[in-house]
Structures are given as C-alpha cells and as structure tokens.
Amino acid sequence: MALALGAFSAPAAAADGGAVSWWVWGIALFAVCFAIGIVAVLAGVGGGVLFVPIVGGLFPFHLDFVRGAGLLVALTGALSAGPGLLRSGLASLRLAGPLALVGSVTSILGALLGFALPTTLLQTALGLIILAIVVLMALARGSDHPRVPALDPLAALFGLHGTFHDASADHEVHWKVHRTPAGLAAFGVIGLVGGMFGLGAGWANVPALNLLMGAPIKLAVGTSGLAISIINSAAAWIYIARGAVLPVVVAPSILGIMLGARIGVLLLQKASPAAVRRTVIVLLALAGLRSLLVGLGIGASS
Amino acid sequence: MSGEHEQALYARWLSAGTHIGLAVLAAGFILYVTGALDPVVSFDRLPAVWSLPVDRYIALTGWPSGWGWLRSLGRADALSVGGVALLSAVTIACYARILPELLRRGERVQAALALAQILVLLAAASGVFAGAH
Numbered sequence: 055m056a057l058a059l060g061a062f063s064a065p066a067a068a069a070d071g072g073a074v075s076w077w078v079w080g081i082a083l084f085a086v087c088f089a090i091g092i093v094a095v096l097a098g099v100g101g102g103v104l105f106v107p108i109v110g111g112l113f114p115f116h117l118d119f120v121r122g123a124g125l126l127v128a129l130t131g132a133l134s135a136g137p138g139l140l141r142s143g144l145a146s147l148r149l150a151g152p153l154a155l156v157g158s159v160t161s162i163l164g165a166l167l168g169f170a171l172p173t174t175l176l177q178t179a180l181g182l183i184i185l186a187i188v189v190l191m192a193l194a195r196g197s198d199h200p201r202v203p204a205l206d207p208l209a210a211l212f213g214l215h216g217t218f219h220d221a222s223a224d225h226e227v228h229w230k231v232h233r234t235p236a237g238l239a240a241f242g243v244i245g246l247v248g249g250m251f252g253l254g255a256g257w258a259n260v261p262a263l264n265l266l267m268g269a270p271i272k273l274a275v276g277t278s279g280l281a282i283s284i285i286n287s288a289a290a291w292i293y294i295a296r297g298a299v300l301p302v303v304v305a306p307s308i309l310g311i312m313l314g315a316r317i318g319v320l321l322l323q324k325a326s327p328a329a330v331r332r333t334v335i336v337l338l339a340l341a342g343l344r345s346l347l348v349g350l351g352i353g354a355s356s
Numbered sequence: 357m358s359g360e361h362e363q364a365l366y367a368r369w370l371s372a373g374t375h376i377g378l379a380v381l382a383a384g385f386i387l388y389v390t391g392a393l394d395p396v397v398s399f400d401r402l403p404a405v406w407s408l409p410v411d412r413y414i415a416l417t418g419w420p421s422g423w424g425w426l427r428s429l430g431r432a433d434a435l436s437v438g439g440v441a442l443l444s445a446v447t448i449a450c451y452a453r454i455l456p457e458l459l460r461r462g463e464r465v466q467a468a469l470a471l472a473q474i475l476v477l478l479a480a481a482s483g484v485f486a487g488a489h
Contacts, residue, residue: 076399080389114403118410126440133374133446140367147363151469158476162485173409211465213359283370283447284473288480290444294437295486297421298410301436302402305385308378 076302079113084306086112087127091314093337096321096330099191100282101311102128102254104334107184107341115303117173117180121252122298123307125165125286128254130308131315132283143218144276149231149269152212154284156238157245157255161285164249165292174349180251181346187257188339191331194261199227202268208234218273231267240266241281248282249289255282359466362454369453373446381439388432395433396420422483448477 087101090108094101106124110117139145168176205215215230231237240262248255259278263269269277293299387393397405397417405413414421420428425441428434451470458467479485 074403076402077389079403114407116407116409116413118413119406126443130374130378130443133370133377133443136374137367137371140363140370147366148359148466151466151473155469155473155476158473158480162476162480166485169410212469213466216359287444287447288477290440291477291480291483292486294425294441294444295422295483296410297414297419299437299440300402300406301385301388301433302399303406304440305381305388305436308381 080302080306083109083113083303084310087307087310088314088317091311091316092318092321093314093330093334094311095315095318096325097334099331099334100128100254100256101131101315102252102282103187103257104338105254105307105311106252107180107338107345109307110180111341111344115300117176118169118296118298119300119303121168121250122293122300123303124252124254125248125289125293126299126304127307127311128248128252128282129286129290131254131311132279132286134312135279136283139276139279142221142276143216144272145280146214146216146218146273146277147280148212148216149214149263149273150277150280150284152208152214152234153237153241153263154281157241157248157281157285158288160242160245161249161289162292164246164251165289167246168250168252169292169296169298174351176250176349177345178349181342181344181349183247183251183253184338184342184345188335188342190261191257191335191338194265196260196264196271196274199270200264200268202230202232204232205230206232206234208238218270220272227270227273229270229273231263231269233267237262237267241285245285245289248285249292252289252293255285359463362457362466365457366450366454369450370446373449374443377439377443377446379439380442381436384432384435384437384439388436393430393432393435396425396428396431397433422486445481448474448481451477 090101090104094104102124105127106120110120140147209231217226217228220227244255244258256278259281260274263274263277264271388395397419405416413419425434425437429438451474455467455470458470
C-alpha cells in the first residue's frame with residue numbers, strides 16, 4: 055500500500071519541505087486525508103488515530119501542528135456524527151456525560167503536557183502508543199450484549215441505563231452499565247493520551263464502554279463518538295490558544311477525511327472490512343514503528 | 357426514559373452549531389487560498405516555518421496566541437481559526453441550552469454534571485491553562 059511505503063520514505067520527502075510550494079503539500083495532504091477517510095470507514099476506526107502517525111510521517115509539518123490538526127479532524131468527525139447518533143438513540147448523552155467530564159479535564163492536561171515535552175520524547179511516546187493501539191485493535195473483540203448483573207452505585211446516581219432501538223434486529227435493547235469508577239479512570243487515561251497526541255480515541259473508548267462497563271457494542275460505538283466530541287473540544291482550546299492550529303493543514307485535512315468517509319460508506323457494501331482492518335493494523339504498526347525510531351534518533355529525523 | 361427531551365435538544369443545537377462552524381472554516385479557507393483576504397502569515401512563508409515547533413513559528417511569524425486571532429478576524433487565516441473556535445464552542449452551547457431544562461425537571465445530578473462540563477470547557481477556552489494572553 056502506498057501509504058505504508060510512504061510511512062518509511064517520508065523523512066526524505068519531509069526534509070525538503072521548504073523547497074516545495076505550499077499548494078503542492080496542500081493538495082497532497084487533501085489526497086492522503088481523502089484516502090484515510092475511505093480506509094477509516096472501511097476498517098471501522100476513527101480517522102484521527104490514522105491521521106497523526108501517517109501525516110506526521112509523510113509531511114514536513116511539525117508534530118505540534120499535526121497533533122492540533124489530528125485533534126480537530128477527530129473533533130469534526132465526532133461533531134458531524136453526533137446529532138444522528140443522538141437522535142437514533144445509539145449514543146447516550148447520560149452515559150457520555152460523566153465519562154467525558156473526566157476525559158475533558160485530563161485532555162487539557164494532556165495537551166499542556168504535549169507542548170511541554172521535547173519533540174523527540176513525544177515522538178517516541180507516540181510510537182509506543184500507536185504500537186499499543188495496534189495490539190489492542192488486533193486482540194480486542196466486542197461483545198454485542200455484555201452481561202451486567204446490576205448498576206453500581208455511581209451508575210445508579212448518574213442514571214446510566216436506558217433503551218435504544220436496534221434497527222438490524224428490530225427490537226428494543228435495554229441497557230445498563232457497571233464498573234463506573236473503573237470506566238471513569240479509563241476515560242481519564244484516554245483523555246490524557248488523546249489530548250497529548252491529538253488522536254481520536256474510539257480505539258480505547260469502545261472497549262472501555264463495551265468490555266469494561268458493559269454497554270452494548272452499538273451503544274458503545276455511538277457514545278464513544280459523542281464523548282470524543284466533548285473531550286476534544288476541551289483540548290482544542292489549548293491548541294488554539296497555543297497557536298498550533300494551522301489553517302493550511304487543518305482545512306484540507308478535515309475536508310479530505312470528510313469526503314473520503316462519504317466514499318468509504320459507499321464502498322462499504324463491496325469491500326471486505328476484515329481485510330481492510332488487517333491492512334490498517336499493518337499500516338499503523340509501520341507508522342508507529344517509524345515514529346518510535348525517529349524519536350529514538352534511529353534513522354532520519356522528522 | 358427520562359432525558360430523551362434533553363438529548364433531542366442537544367442534538368438539534370449540535371447539528372446547527374457544527375454546520376455554522378464548518379461553514380465559517382470553509383469560507384475562511386476559500387478566502388485564504390483565493391487571496392480574497394490577506395492572511396496574517398503569507399503562503400510563501402509557510403514552507404519555511406511549518407516544520408518548526410509552534411513557539412518558534414509564533415516568534416518568527418507574529419501569529420497571535422491566545423484569543424489574539426480575534427483582533428485579526430479580517431485576515432483569512434484568522435477567520436479559519438475562528439471557524440475552528442466555533443466548532444470547539446458548540447459543546448458549550450449545547451450544554452448551556454439543556455442546563456435550564458434539566459433544572460426545570462429537577463434533574464439535579466445531571467444539571468450539576470452539565471454545569472461542571474460547561475465550566476471545564478470555559479476554563480479551557482479562557483486560555484488561562486495555556487498561558488495565553
């Protein structure tokens with residue numbers, strides 16, 4: 055795959071970024087993000103998690119601007135999907151609320167930490183995080199309807215239960231969650247990582263909601279998107295205030311991924327999601343490995 | 357289930373706010389690339405500075421940190437950042453819209469969570485954490 059090859063050939067391209075006109079990079083960024091948008095939908099992952107390692111490897115932009123754009127790509131996608139998910143009942147504002155509140159606080163801390171750390175350390179940590187995501191994506195299996203014996207006291211206090219209509223099975227699904235303190239802790243860590251690296255966090259939100267807290271998988275996916283829209287809003291203000299929002303990077307990225315996602319939806323019926331997902335895992339592993347090597351000073355610098 | 361009314365209200369405001377934010381972002385970017393509005397940082401300079409850490413970028417280009425971009429809204433790149441700020445503010449507006457409804461219905465725990473979320477987002481937006489001016 056071209057993107058995978060590019061992940062390793064990027065340093066050469068990035069090194070002479072100053073010699074190439076801005077519009078060449080802009081068009082290339084749009085094209086790559088368009089491809090990311092297609093692949094993300096087919097693989098069932100958020101575009102944000104692909105964006106940072108791939109664009110960070112292929113393009114000459116500093117990691118500060120790539121992290122800012124990655125966060126905004128994930129934010130925009132989540133905001134756009136939010137209304138439909140809420141109206142269909144596949145996202146629960148009540149379930150997202152307390153988790154996103156904790157995640158918002160830690161995402162602010164993560165964003166601040168990201169600006170305070172040296173780029174090499176950040177690049178190394180990004181590589182390790184991406185490789186951890188690869189392992190999680192390869193191993194985690196969702197559970198359609200996890201067994202939840204009873205609401206825990208905190209879930210009862212927050213009213214974390216409800217009903218949604220499962221259109222594919224044409225029946226009402228009653229849900230409730232448990233292990234809320236552990237879920238809050240998980241979202242604290244997820245917010246920190248998301249804010250620091252500008253990654254979308256569906257890869258972690260969904261297992262936390264589904265496998266840890268016991269939310270049905272469809273509700274977990276929908277509520278994860280809603281939580282991202284809240285959590286990333288908090289971190290986005292830090293990136294704006296620090297000047298790390300570069301319109302020439304942000305606008306083509308958002309446009310490319312949103313258009314690509316629409317094409318991805320059209321291709322979804324013909325493609326093999328499992329094969330695409332395997333390709334994405336390999337692609338992420340290569341990008342994560344490259345980030346790790348660059349951070350450790352092995353090979354060309356970014 | 358209780359909360360469906362607030363969820364529908366939140367969804368309505370989320371949809372409207374997202375459309376407005378995306379429209380401003382797109383309009384700013386179109387004005388930027390067509391040259392209809394002058395930017396704060398010209399395109400010609402970008403390839404030389406976008407590979408630098410953000411602090412160096414700001415020092416070399418004079419890009420305003422914090423809310424400074426508001427004073428440059430007549431510039432195309434600052435207008436694009438305005439679109440991003442609108443997108444980042446949508447959640448605050450949604451929660452602020454449902455807060456009175458939650459209080460009216462006596463949902464004190466949900467109202468407290470909504471208020472806390474608004475305060476966290478406003479604190480982030482204020483720039484105090486980022487050390488911005």
